[in-house]
Amino acid sequence: MARVRSGADPADATLEDLREAAAVCRNCELWKRGTQTVFGEGPRRARAILVGEQPGDEEDLSGRPFVGPAGRLLDKAMAEAGLDRSRVYVTNVVKHFKWKPQGKRRLHEKPRLSEINACLPWFEGEVGTITPDVIVCLGATAAQAVIGRQFRVTRERGQFVPSRFGTAFGTVHPSSILRAPDDETRRIERARFVEDLRLVAQRLAD
Numbered sequence: 001m002a003r004v005r006s007g008a009d010p011a012d013a014t015l016e017d018l019r020e021a022a023a024v025c026r027n028c029e030l031w032k033r034g035t036q037t038v039f040g041e042g043p044r045r046a047r048a049i050l051v052g053e054q055p056g057d058e059e060d061l062s063g064r065p066f067v068g069p070a071g072r073l074l075d076k077a078m079a080e081a082g083l084d085r086s087r088v089y090v091t092n093v094v095k096h097f098k099w100k101p102q103g104k105r106r107l108h109e110k111p112r113l114s115e116i117n118a119c120l121p122w123f124e125g126e127v128g129t130i131t132p133d134v135i136v137c138l139g140a141t142a143a144q145a146v147i148g149r150q151f152r153v154t155r156e157r158g159q160f161v162p163s164r165f166g167t168a169f170g171t172v173h174p175s176s177i178l179r180a181p182d183d184e185t186r187r188i189e190r191a192r193f194v195e196d197l198r199l200v201a202q203r204l205a206d
């Protein structure tokens with residue numbers, strides 16, 4: 001259980017304990033494929049949690065969430081929207097990289113529902129410790145795990161909705177912007193993403 005030093009915030013210890021326990025998680029088979037558990041990071045008192053699907057190649061190697069191409073886009077979009085990454089907590093619903101080989105590359109593979117469910121206790125622990133005002137779900141996998149299977153990002157993005165984890169907000173995954181078929185679509189989708197994040201920044205400023 002939490003190691004509490006005198007004067008320390010017990011919840012800080014809890015987050016560290018969760019991270020240590022998740023590092024040796026065997027709740028599903030994905031630990032065999034990933035290099036390491038990629039736990040969330042950010043301040044314990046963050047008022048927003050941003051949650052993605054699962055770590056990618058760079059995240060798997062570095063052990064940190066959203067540090068690859070999608071993370072760099074996210075950082076810039078957040079800055080434009082007035083959200084400071086150092087003040088939010090960033091994590092994923094699945095904490096191991098699921099991939100299949102394609103030549104020398106490791107290709108992202110979508111997690112199964114059973115793998116998402118096996119990993120959710122860690123997210124529950126993160127939310128329960130941080131108690132954010134809002135959970136920003138990046139992409140359909142995160143939104144469906146947090147808000148519900150019926151959630152459709154295309155239809156319901158940009159709205160604050162109740163969820164079993166507290167107030168949630170769904171938007172697209174930054175990778176979907178990187179995958180846009182042409183520059184013009186990418187520009188439009190990126191601007192919409194910044195607008196969504198701006199709604200979150202406004203909510204936190206209220």
Ligand code: URA
Pocket residue numbers: 052053054055056059064065066067068070071091092175
């Ligand atoms: N995509 C995610 O969903 N999470 C990451 O950490 C990186 C890419």
